[in-house]
Structures are given as structure tokens and as C-alpha cells.
Amino acid sequence: MTKPLSGPRWPARWRWSEPMLTLTPNLSNPDESYARLIAAHEELSEAESHAMNARLVLILMNHIGDERVLAAAMAVARPER
Amino acid sequence: MTAPIATPEIPAQRQNLAFTLYPYVKSPDQEAVARRHPVVVVGAGPIGLAAALDLGRQGVPVLVLDDNEGIGEGSRAICFSKRALEICDRLGAAGPMLEKGVVWNLGKVFHDDRLLYEFNLLPEAGHAFPAFINLQQPYFEKFLHDTIVAVQAAGAPIEIRGCNRVEAVTPRTDHVALDVMTPDGPYRVEADWLIACDGARSPLRGMLGLGFEGRVFEDNFLIADVRMTADFPTERWFWFEPHFKSGASALLHKQPDDVWRIDFQLGWDIDRKAELEPARVRARVDAMLGPEVEYELVWTSIYTFQCRRMERFRQGRVIFAGDAAHQVSPFGARGANSGIQDVDNLCWKLKLVLEGMAPERLLDSYDAERVHGADENILNSTRATDFITPKTPVSKLFRNAVLDLAATQPFARSIVNSGRLSVPCTYDGSSLNGPDCENLPARTRPGSPVPDAPVADGWLLQALGGGFTLMTFDAEAPEVIKAHGVIVRRLALTATGNAALQARFLGEAPAAVYLIRPDQHVAARWSRYDETAVRAALARALALE
Ligand SMILES: Cc1cc2nc3c(=O)[nH]c(=O)nc-3n(C[C@H](O)[C@H](O)[C@H](O)COP(=O)(O)OP(=O)(O)OC[C@H]3O[C@@H](n4cnc5c(N)ncnc54)[C@H](O)[C@@H]3O)c2cc1C
Numbered sequence: 001m002t003k004p005l006s007g008p009r010w011p012a013r014w015r016w017s018e019p020m021l022t023l024t025p026n027l028s029n030p031d032e033s034y035a036r037l038i039a040a041h042e043e044l045s046e047a048e049s050h051a052m053n054a055r056l057v058l059i060l061m062n063h064i065g066d067e068r069v070l071a072a073a074m075a076v077a078r079p080e081r
Numbered sequence: 082m083t084a085p086i087a088t089p090e091i092p093a094q095r096q097n098l099a100f101t102l103y104p105y106v107k108s109p110d111q112e113a114v115a116r117r118h119p120v121v122v123v124g125a126g127p128i129g130l131a132a133a134l135d136l137g138r139q140g141v142p143v144l145v146l147d148d149n150e151g152i153g154e155g156s157r158a159i160c161f162s163k164r165a166l167e168i169c170d171r172l173g174a175a176g177p178m179l180e181k182g183v184v185w186n187l188g189k190v191f192h193d194d195r196l197l198y199e200f201n202l203l204p205e206a207g208h209a210f211p212a213f214i215n216l217q218q219p220y221f222e223k224f225l226h227d228t229i230v231a232v233q234a235a236g237a238p239i240e241i242r243g244c245n246r247v248e249a250v251t252p253r254t255d256h257v258a259l260d261v262m263t264p265d266g267p268y269r270v271e272a273d274w275l276i277a278c279d280g281a282r283s284p285l286r287g288m289l290g291l292g293f294e295g296r297v298f299e300d301n302f303l304i305a306d307v308r309m310t311a312d313f314p315t316e317r318w319f320w321f322e323p324h325f326k327s328g329a330s331a332l333l334h335k336q337p338d339d340v341w342r343i344d345f346q347l348g349w350d351i352d353r354k355a356e357l358e359p360a361r362v363r364a365r366v367d368a369m370l371g372p373e374v375e376y377e378l379v380w381t382s383i384y385t386f387q388c389r390r391m392e393r394f395r396q397g398r399v400i401f402a403g404d405a406a407h408q409v410s411p412f413g414a415r416g417a418n419s420g421i422q423d424v425d426n427l428c429w430k431l432k433l434v435l436e437g438m439a440p441e442r443l444l445d446s447y448d449a450e451r452v453h454g455a456d457e458n459i460l461n462s463t464r465a466t467d468f469i470t471p472k473t474p475v476s477k478l479f480r481n482a483v484l485d486l487a488a489t490q491p492f493a494r495s496i497v498n499s500g501r502l503s504v505p506c507t508y509d510g511s512s513l514n515g516p517d518c519e520n521l522p523a524r525t526r527p528g529s530p531v532p533d534a535p536v537a538d539g540w541l542l543q544a545l546g547g548g549f550t551l552m553t554f555d556a557e558a559p560e561v562i563k564a565h566g567v568i569v570r571r572l573a574l575t576a577t578g579n580a581a582l583q584a585r586f587l588g589e590a591p592a593a594v595y596l597i598r599p600d601q602h603v604a605a606r607w608s609r610y611d612e613t614a615v616r617a618a619l620a621r622a623l624a625l626e
Pocket of ligand 1: 159
């Protein structure tokens with residue numbers, strides 16, 4: 001029957017389609033957004049900053065929702081081993 | 082194949098039995114030369130008892146061997162799921178379970194001293210059984226045994242032998258030979274088929290040299306069952322990093338008899354003996370409940386958890402079921418509940434094979450289907466355990482970020498995982514599944530367990546019972562179909578005026594015909610009756626193809 005599960009399983013209809021992760025420039029104002037990200041960390045300790053980043057990832061992850069896009073983004077972000 | 086265990090200790094009655102149920106009695110087999118039995122079950126835990134009951138009720142002679150004389154003290158399992166209760170109902174044992182058990186629907190999740198959110202299991206209406214009951218495992222086993230006694234009196238061929246410890250198994254081509262130790266010394270029996278229900282440490286697995294691969298979680302959990310009359314509500318309360326510091330996580334859950342299950346996560350490097358000192362346990366419980374609450378310690382124990390399974394559950398004529406075959410962490414209540422589903426899946430197949438109505442390879446579908454179920458359970462309980470006990474600093478960072486957000490953001494509550502509670506598995510892709518019919522609801526596709534629903538004189542699952550059934554909804558079909566030596570009985574239903582049947586089995590369709598297996602899983606379904614198609618699907622469900 002099915003193989004032992006290692007990672008999440010993809011519904012069949014997803015398997016062959018291209019991930020729809022946007023990697024072309026998409027920010028309406030890149031300098032503004034980047035400055036906002038840095039400013040959002042102002043006066044936070046390193047631990048607080050890490051915690052905030054983690055919350056931010058989760059919030060954005062939920063906003064995106066689509067498993068394929070998230071998986072593609074994680075693959076792009078992860079350093080090669 | 083294997084030599085007897087080195088030191089043949091005489092099995093003696095364990096001191097702390099909650100119930101003595103099958104005291105040692107010398108059997109004539111002990112004087113005979115290896116008497117042959119169609120089915121021997123090793124282990125009279127919940128899974129072995131359920132297997133004996135299922136087979137015995139169907140007239141299959143079954144001998145159960147257990148190294149004790151009854152049920153050990155201490156609760157272990159407390160949450161029994163709807164599907165396990167439905168199966169016990171088919172076995173005639175669910176009534177007292179439901180009567181004694183505590184029904185609960187509400188859960189609360191805390192982080193530190195903050196209530197993050199509440200959840201309601203919100204059981205769907207139109208089912209005979211609730212989503213869960215809480216019941217101490219010894220009661221669950223006792224009610225199964227009571228039912229065995231009742232059906233024995235009515236002639237069911239079940240025999241349980243206490244203080245009979247299996248010490249060696251020798252697989253042969255057409256049977257399995259067993260060496261058994263008793264207070265009167267050793268003897269030998271033979272089994273056409275052996276069901277190994279000898280628990281997570283399964284001596285039989287060891288005797289056959291079979292592996293049990295998986296993950297050990299490096300954490301200890303202190304279980305304390307306390308009796309108190311405090312009026313905490315009948316809810317499941319779970320704390321991550323509780324302010325009372327009794328553990329890295331904590332659980333409080335009601336059981337019958339004013340007993341509460343308390344569970345503390347203690348970490349890896351602990352002195353287990355010291356942690357079990359009553360004073361030490363009390364200090365933790367006091368911190369949680371408050372110093373003014375009076376209680377009695379009923380049972381305490383420290384557990385480590387594993388998620389693992391055997392590669393194959395069928396090894397020739399030896400078939401593994403329950404914890405012997407697979408083990409999960411208790412978050413999600415999937416241990417005993419999934420073992421009961423093993424029994425449900427296995428017994429009808431074994432009966433048909435024994436009677437020569439189906440080929441032995443039907444039993445390979447037990448392996449495929451229940452391995453699939455075990456993988457689903459292992460995946461779910463591994464994920465819950467990883468959330469509860471994060472393994473790396475970064476996984477703890479994300480875990481706590483989820484908890485922080487959960488207090489205010491509903492989306493984060495869906496990620497919080499203190500155990501995804503046991504639901505039955507659908508045998509998608511099983512070789513026994515026949516054709517599906519477009520337009521019928523996905524939840525009742527081939528391989529899925531039939532969802533209960535109210536019907537004219539009771540409940541659908543009770544009306545289905547335990548044979549092959551042709552369930553027709555506003556469709557014509559013969560009352561009885563005889564094919565491949567099996568009798569398929571028709572259950573004629575109408576969805577008119579029955580919203581539950583309509584939604585669960587028809588959707589938008591005007592009519593449907595379902596072929597149901599003896600374990601109440603869907604084998605195939607069509608828009609109307611077609612004799613050739615039903616015969617073919619039945620052949621497939623019997624592994625005749
Ligand atoms: C703390 C805790 C909480 C749990 N909570 C839940 C829960 O809420 N819900 C749930 O579904 N599950 C839960 N479980 C899991 C559940 O307890 C087990 O899945 C269940 O007991 C397995 O039953 P079994 O019959 O397979 O094995 P066991 O109950 O282990 O029975 C094995 C039997 O085999 C006998 N035996 C062993 N070796 C031999 C031999 N050589 N010869 C003869 N007899 C032998 C033993 O004496 C015993 O009677 C929990 C477990 C723990 C530890």
C-alpha cells in the first residue's frame with residue numbers, strides 16, 4: 001500500500017505542477033519594507049528578536065497558506081549541504 | 082527456532098492485580114502431547130482479549146495464554162475513542178464502558194499562567210457513541226473479559242489460561258509450536274495460527290529475532306492518578322511550561338471514581354527512583370492543585386515514550402497485533418485504540434482463511450492495512466511529541482512563538498499540538514478496495530470506516546453488525562447474495578427524511594449501493610446494483626483475485 005511516511009504527503013494533483021513561489025521582485029517599495037523590518041527589531045534583545053522573527057515567519061506562513069509555496073520557499077532559504 | 086528463555090522461572094501470581102480473572106487451572110493439554118488449536122492468542126491485555134472475543138463470537142475456537150492471572154493495577158490508557166467503542170459494541174462489550182466512562186468534550190490549553198484557548202471536540206450529531214470516553218484501562222479490560230465470560234456461557238469456544246507463560250515459539254510450515262511454562266511445569270501446544278498480543282516488550286518478537294524500529298523520545302513522564310472530590314470540571318487541561326513548575330508540561334484529565342490523571346514532563350536526566358518517592362510526587366501535585374486540595378495518590382509511574390513498529394505484522398503463521406506490533410507516545414490516545422482496530426481488521430480475515438473461504442494472502446492485507454494505520458498513528462503522535470518536547474533550541478523557539486500567538490491569533494491555535502486525538506484510518510489504496518463511484522461523498526470512499534448514523538430502529542453500525550453487507554440507499558437489490566461461499570445480506574435504507582444518511586452516503590446523488598466488509602469498512606460502492614460488479618468486488622475483498 002502506501003510507503004512509510006517520512007515527510008508530509010502531497011495530494012496527487014499537486015505533484016507535477018510548478019511551485020508558485022514568487023522570486024522575481026515583488027515589493028512595491030523594497031527600501032521601505034527592508035527598513036521597516038530592521039526598525040521593527042530596534043531595542044529588542046537578541047532573544048526577543050529571534051522570538052519576533054519566529055512569530056513573523058508563522059504569521060507570513062499562515063498568510064501564504066499554500067503548502068507548495070511554503071515548501072519551495074524553505075528549499076530556497078535553506079543552505080546547501 | 083529459538084531456545085527457551087535461559088531461566089525458566091515459574092510464573093507466579095503478580096502481586097498487584099486490579100482484578101483476578103483467570104486463575105491458574107491445570108489443563109488436560111499439559112498431560113497431552115502437543116495438542117493442536119486453530120488459534121492461540123498470546124497475551125490477555127486489551128488487544129488479546131478483544132481478539133479472543135471477536136473470534137470466539139464467530140465460533141472460531143481460540144485459546145488465550147497469559148503469564149498473569151488477571152489485570153495488573155495501574156491505569157495506563159484512559160481515553161477510548163469512538164471507533165474503539167463502536168468495535169467493542171459489535172463485540173457486545175460497549176454498554177458498561179459507556180455507562181462507567183466519563184464523557185468529555187471541552188479542552189483548555191495553558192501556557193505558563195495564561196489560558197491560551199479552549200476547544201470543543203464538537204462531536205458531530207447522529208452517532209451512537211461520543212468522540213471519547215475516559216475510562217481506566219483495567220475497567221476496559223474487565224468489561225471485555227466480562228463479555229467473554231457471558232459468551233462462553235452461551236457456548237463460545239474461548240479458553241483463557243492464566244499463569245501460562247510462552248517461553249519459545251517454533252514456526253513450522255503448517256503450524257506454530259509453543260513451549261509454555263506453568264506452576265506445574267512446562268508443556269507444549271501447537272497453533273494453526275498464532276496471534277501475538279504480548280505487549281510493547283513482546284517476548285515473542287524477541288524469540289523470533291524480529292526488529293522493532295523507531296524513535297525513542299528522550300524524556301520522562303510522571304503519571305500520577307489521584308483521587309479527590311474537588312470540583313474541577315470534566316475537561317482536558319494541558320499546560321505548556323506551567324507556572325507551578327511541576328514539569329515542562331502538565332496534563333489534568335478526569336476519570337471515573339473521582340480519579341484524575343495527572344501527567345508531568347520531567348526531562349531526560351532524572352533519578353527515577355527519587356522522583357517516585359510519594360513526598361516528591363505530592364510536592365509536584367500540591368504545586369499544581371494548590372495546597373488546600375486534599376487527595377489520595379492512587380497510582381504513580383514514570384514512563385518514557387517510543388514511536389516505532391515492526392516492519393511486517395504478519396510473519397508466516399504468527400500475526401502481531403497491538404503494542405507488540407506498534408507503539409506510539411500516548412499523546413493522541415492511539416495505543417489501545419489502534420490495537421482494537423487491528424483486531425477488527427484481522428479477525429474476520431482469519432476466520433475466512435481458517436474456513437478455507439479465502440486464501441492466506443487475505444492476511445497480507447491485514448499487514449498492509451494496519452501498517453498504514455500504524456504509520457498514520459506514529460506520524461501524528463511523533464508530531465505531537467515533538468511539539469510538546471521540542472528537541473532543539475530552534476524548535477523550542479518556534480513552539481513558543483506558536484504558543485505566544487495562540488493567545489490572540491486563532492490561526493496559531495490550529496498549530497498548537499498537545500495530541501491530535503485518535504481517529505480511525507481509511508485504507509486508501511488497499512488491494513481489497515473495489516470500485517468507487519463519482520459524486521458520492523469522499524468520507525465514505527472505499528477503505529473508509531462506515532460513519533454511524535441514526536436509522537429507523539437504532540443506529541446504522543448496530544444494524545450493520547459483522548458480516549458482509551450490501552447497504553442500499555433508495556436502490557433495489559436482492560435481500561441475500563451468495564457468492565464465493567460467502568453470504569452478503571442486504572441492509573435497505575432510505576435517505577428520505579434522514580439528513581445524516583443523505584450527507585454521509587449520498588451527497589447530491591439520488592441513490593447508492595455500498596458493499597461493506599465485516600469490519601464495517603467500505604469495500605466498494607456504485608450508483609445502482611449490478612450483480613456482476615458486486616460479485617467482482619466481493620472476490621477482491623476476499624483476496625480471491
Ligand atoms: C501512560 C500511558 C497512557 C496511555 N494512554 C492511552 C490512552 O489514553 N488511550 C489508548 O488508546 N492507549 C493508551 N496507552 C496505550 C495502551 O496502554 C496500550 O496500547 C495497550 O495496553 C496495549 O495493549 P496490548 O494488549 O497490546 O498489550 P499489554 O496491555 O501490554 O498486554 C500484553 C499482555 O501480554 C502478556 N504477556 C507478555 N508476555 C507474555 C508471555 N511470554 N506469555 C504469556 N503472556 C505474556 C502480559 O502479561 C500482558 O497481559 C497508554 C499507555 C501508557 C503507558
